[in-house]
Amino acid sequence: MIFLTLVFSTFREAIAKKIFIGFFAISTLIILVFLFLINVDSIEGMVNMVETSGEEGIKQLVIGFQVVMINISYLLIITFCFISVSSFIPSMLEKGNIDLLLSKPVSRAEIIFAKFLGGVLLIFVSLVYLIGFVWLILSSKSGFWHVPFLYSIFWLTLSFAIIYALIIFIGLISQSTILSIIVSLFLVFIVCPILFLREDTIFSLVNNEAAKFIVNFFYYVLPKPTDINQITTNMITGEPVKSYMPVFSSVLFMLAALSASIFYFKKKDY
Amino acid sequence: MKVITTKNLTKEYSTKNFSKDKILALNNFSFEVESGEIFGLLGPNGAGKTTLIKILLGITHPTNGEIKIFDKEITNEAYKKKVGYLPENHKYPNYLTGEQVLHYFGMLAGMSKTDVKKKADEYLNLVDMEKWRKTKIKKYSKGMLQRLGLAQSMLNNPELIFLDEPTDGVDPIGRKEIRDILNNLQQEGKTIFLNSHLLSEVELVCDRVAILNKGVLVKTGRVDEITAVSDNYVFQTSDIEEALINKLFGNYKATIIDKNEFSFNTASVAELNKLIDFVRQNGILIHGISREKNTLENMFINLIGSQN
Numbered sequence: 001m002i003f004l005t006l007v008f009s010t011f012r013e014a015i016a017k018k019i020f021i022g023f024f025a026i027s028t029l030i031i032l033v034f035l036f037l038i039n040v041d042s043i044e045g046m047v048n049m050v051e052t053s054g055e056e057g058i059k060q061l062v063i064g065f066q067v068v069m070i071n072i073s074y075l076l077i078i079t080f081c082f083i084s085v086s087s088f089i090p091s092m093l094e095k096g097n098i099d100l101l102l103s104k105p106v107s108r109a110e111i112i113f114a115k116f117l118g119g120v121l122l123i124f125v126s127l128v129y130l131i132g133f134v135w136l137i138l139s140s141k142s143g144f145w146h147v148p149f150l151y152s153i154f155w156l157t158l159s160f161a162i163i164y165a166l167i168i169f170i171g172l173i174s175q176s177t178i179l180s181i182i183v184s185l186f187l188v189f190i191v192c193p194i195l196f197l198r199e200d201t202i203f204s205l206v207n208n209e210a211a212k213f214i215v216n217f218f219y220y221v222l223p224k225p226t227d228i229n230q231i232t233t234n235m236i237t238g239e240p241v242k243s244y245m246p247v248f249s250s251v252l253f254m255l256a257a258l259s260a261s262i263f264y265f266k267k268k269d270y
Numbered sequence: 271m272k273v274i275t276t277k278n279l280t281k282e283y284s285t286k287n288f289s290k291d292k293i294l295a296l297n298n299f300s301f302e303v304e305s306g307e308i309f310g311l312l313g314p315n316g317a318g319k320t321t322l323i324k325i326l327l328g329i330t331h332p333t334n335g336e337i338k339i340f341d342k343e344i345t346n347e348a349y350k351k352k353v354g355y356l357p358e359n360h361k362y363p364n365y366l367t368g369e370q371v372l373h374y375f376g377m378l379a380g381m382s383k384t385d386v387k388k389k390a391d392e393y394l395n396l397v398d399m400e401k402w403r404k405t406k407i408k409k410y411s412k413g414m415l416q417r418l419g420l421a422q423s424m425l426n427n428p429e430l431i432f433l434d435e436p437t438d439g440v441d442p443i444g445r446k447e448i449r450d451i452l453n454n455l456q457q458e459g460k461t462i463f464l465n466s467h468l469l470s471e472v473e474l475v476c477d478r479v480a481i482l483n484k485g486v487l488v489k490t491g492r493v494d495e496i497t498a499v500s501d502n503y504v505f506q507t508s509d510i511e512e513a514l515i516n517k518l519f520g521n522y523k524a525t526i527i528d529k530n531e532f533s534f535n536t537a538s539v540a541e542l543n544k545l546i547d548f549v550r551q552n553g554i555l556i557h558g559i560s561r562e563k564n565t566l567e568n569m570f571i572n573l574i575g576s577q578n
Contacts, residue, residue, distance in 0.1 A: 005377040009363075016365030096361030100422075102329045103357070103432075104378040105350040269283075269330040 002106050003114050010088060010118025019084040020126070026080060027130040030072060034134055038065075038141055055144075062142045066149040066236050069134050073156055074229050077130065079185065081160055082167065085119045086180035089171030098270045109262045112168065116258060119164050124157045131156075148235050155232040159225040162250045163188055165257035166223070172261050172268075188225050195219040196226035223250040272341055273430050273461045274303040274326060279335035281321055281485075295321040297485040299335070303478075305429075308452060308462040310476035310493070312469065312566075314574055318485040319465045320358060323432050326463075327355055339430070351380050354428035356419045358435045358465075364408035368399055368418050371407060372425055379426035386425070393421035396451065412439030420448065424455070431455065434465045449475050473497060473566040481570065483577050496569055501537045502562040506530065508555040522548070533562070 014020050092098060092115065101111065131153045139145045163184050170180045194201055195218060202215050227246030234241050281296040295318045303309045311319050324330035326337065328344060339349045362371045369390060376386035394400045397417040407415065416439055423431055433452075437445045445468075452462055452475050466472050472479060473493055480490040489496070509530050519526060522545050524534040536542050549556060 001382075002378055002380055005374065009374060013363065013365070016363070094361055096357055096359045097363070099324065099327075099329050099357040100355065100360055100362075100375065101378070103327045103350060103353065103355040104375070105347045105380050106378060107347055267331070270324070 002104070003110055006106065006111060006114030007118040007121065010115060011122060013088065013091070014084070014122050017084070017087070019122070022084065023077070023080060023126045024129065026076060027126065027133075030069075030076070030130065031133050031137070034065075034069070035137060038137070058142050059144050059146070062138055062144045062146055063237055065138055066134075066146065066152075067233050069131070069149075070152050070156070070229070070232055070236065073127070073130060073152070074159070074225075077127070078156065078160055078163075078188070078225075081123050081126070082163065082184045082188070083181050085122070085164060086167055086171065086184065087177040088115055088119060089168055089180070090175045090177045093172070093175050093270070095270075102270060108265045112172075112258065112262050112265055116161075116165065116168060120157060120161045123160045123164075124153065127153045127156055146236070148238075151235055152232045155228055155235075158247070158251075159228050162223045162228075162254040163225060165254040165261070169257045169261045169264070172264055187222070191218075191222065192224060192226045195222065196224065196230070220249060221253070223253045225250070271305040272302050273305050273339065274301075274309075274463070275336075275338040275341070276300055276302075276322075276326075277336040279322070279325065279337065280333045281318070281325060281330065282333045294485050296325070296332075299482075299485070299487055301480050301487060301490060303461060303463060305461055306456065306459050307477040308456055308464060308475050310472040310479040311463065311465045311482060312472060312479055312570060313482035316484075317482040319482055320434060321485075322482070323355075323434055323463070323465060327353065327432065351426065352429045354423035354426060354431040356416075356423040356431075356433045356436055358438065360415070360419050362407055362415075362418075365406065367404050367406050368394065368410070369403040371418060372422055375422050376425045381426055389425050389427070390421075393424055396424075397421045398447070413441060413444055416440050417444065420451065424451075428460070430461045430463065432463045432465075435467065436464070437466065437468060437471060445471065469567040469570055470565070479566070481573060483574055488573060488577065493566065497564045497566055500535075500562045500564050502533055502535045503542060504531065504533045504560050504562060505549070506557040506559075507532070507549065508557070510554055514552055514554070517552075530557075 011020075092101065092111075102108070131150065135146075135149050138149075166187070167180045167184050170183050171177070174180070195215065198215050198219060203212060206212065206215075224246035228250060231241050231244070231247065233239075277300050279296050279299040280294070282292040283295055285291040285293060299318075299322065311322065313319050321330060325332050326339065327350070328347065337344050340352065342349065363374075366374065372390040372394070373386050376390065377383070381389070390403075394403050397420050399414065399417050399421065402410065402414060407418065410418065416436065420433070420436060423433065436452075437448055440448060449471065452464075455462060464472065464476060476493050478490065478492050479496065481488050504527070507530050510532075515526065519532070522534060524532045524545070526532045534542070534545055536545075546556065546559075
């Protein structure tokens with residue numbers, strides 16, 4: 001019960017800080033834009049055109065929409081989530097708040113795990129709303145109920161969870177919301193895409209074996225949300241997934257970040 | 271039964287992260303608190319009082335030493351179910367109402383929903399915050415937050431309550447009410463560990479005190495023993511002529527305070543009466559004689575002042 005109270009408190013904090021409202025506003029806006037788009041004449045015309053090319057054409061169009069949707073979710077929603085949840089740990093560590101929390105019969109490991117789970121559930125619920133609604137709209141409009149699109153809820157949540165573990169760790173060490181946001185966004189939108197495309201970008205410029213080793217080292221050690229996003233896209237489009245290594249190594253990164261957070265939090269004096 | 275026991279408790283802090291320079295916040299601190307007593311912890315700023323409370327609550331880790339709470343060594347968080355805590359400058363999530371604060375921290379203390387509701391009603395009433403229960407705490411004054419904090423610390427019916435500056439920001443009437451609450455808690459058999467700068471209040475409610483200075487225990491004892499009456503008598507008299515002063519105070523080791531007031535220190539009643547006779551024989555009228563009482567504040571100032 002104590003653990004659930006902590007998890008629920010994360011939800012309550014998200015509601016109080018208008019994170020939920022913000023998320024639902026953005027999601028609803030995306031859904032409305034989506035509704036508008038699939039009803040405009042040009043799209044209707046496109047639908048009519050592909051209808052003449054048969055069921056396969058409709059499927060391709062729906063899948064195309066879904067892939068666009070995943071990328072929008074990845075860019076907008078995940079960014080919004082990172083910014084929103086980055087304050088959870090620093091606000092928990094504020095003097096007068098952390099003292100009281102640690103005086104309760106709850107272990108420090110449970111506190112970290114509850115904060116983590118609370119944040120992840122928050123994003124999961126939000127993604128169910130966004131992805132679920134888009135899926136319902138697209139499926140009812142096209143008659144093509146493409147279930148793999150719903151899997152993206154899990155994959156996007158996982159991508160978030162991996163980076164959120166890092167945000168928790170940075171938040172614990174620095175007690176800074178801004179630093180947590182900067183590091184997570186820098187990692188997700190600059191470092192990870194560059195490392196994902198390292199063969200086309202860095203390796204085409206650098207031919208040094210030592211440099212390649214260092215770049216590869218960072219690629220394998222750091223989380224790989226870009227790769228996971230690619231795996232999600234492949235699953236929706238039905239293309240084969242070359243390797244699940246990015247998922248496993250990212251989950252390992254997440255576990256390492258959480259373990260380091262718990263270790264640090266247990267040792268720290270407040 | 272001993273509720274708190276510490277032996278050679280030591281806490282060192284690094285002055286900066288990864289620095290080898292250390293500050294000794296507690297130095298071989300050993301003391302005991304008995305069940306059912308109100309124990310006051312006194313000391314100047316930076317003496318190590320809050321550090322001690324935080325160590326006892328597992329918020330800060332000791333560098334060395336032993337701690338027993340409820341006669342058991344602290345090995346996990348279970349003992350905290352029987353502990354209440356009001357931190358200094360506590361900060362509750364300001365988006366919660368008073369009622370929600372109690373609900374949240376009650377649940378964190380391991381209480382059931384039904385118990386939390388029942389106790390929240392009871393304690394909000396006790397601290398006179400009933401009418402503010404639905405108001406967000408960001409609208410509360412400092413005194414109201416203290417009252418709510420006190421209710422929070424008592425909510426889980428703890429056997430041991432740590433109160434760090436409980437009357438901070440509370441008006442005199444509120445302080446009296448808090449003192450009454452503490453006395454009632456003591457009658458219910460609770461042990462209270464009080465940390466306060468207000469020595470007059472500590473004197474009014476505490477059974478025993480410990481005085482801490484620079485991390486070292488400098489004195490511990492019962493308040494009534496520490497503040498026992500002294501052997502100093504203050505005389506209020508008619509004006510004493512200048513010529514008489516030397517004569518009067520040459521024979522007796524008295525200290526002049528004013529031309530119509532002096533003090534005299536003696537443990538002998540016979541000697542006191544001899545002085546009274548002497549004063550009267552010299553035509554000085556005695557308006558009053560009072561025996562001085564040591565206050566905790568006087569004792570504290572003398573003790574800490576002599577050490578610094």
